Amino acid sequence: MGLWDSIGFGRKDAGDDAPATPSSAPAPRAAGASCAPHIDAGACRACGTCIDECPEGVFALGRHDKGARVARPGDCVASCDRCATHCPEKGITFPGR
Secondary structure (H helix, E strand, O other): OOHHHHOOOOOOOOOOOOOOOOOOOOOOEOOHHHOOOEEOOOOOOOOOHHHHHOOOOOEEEOOOOOOEEEOOHHHOEOOOOHHHHHOOOOOEEOOOO
16 A cells, blocks of 8 residues: 555555455446546646546546646546546546547
């Protein structure tokens, strides 16, 4: 567990120690970067809402620019738009959708 995990900014997944549970078909992932979210750097105020709302851990806070960034575009689920709908600045779009 890293620093970001200990303060709640880590990836939100079950981890290796969680019991295996049967599930239905996996959710479709975004096809590469074409369906991945895009953050308008001018609109982002680093509030962390996208990090909190994303169930797949796609976002991270940048070290130098202090804004959010798309850290794992391949983990984005194609049918999900929670980050964009909850962004207070409406700074997240999906150009490939």
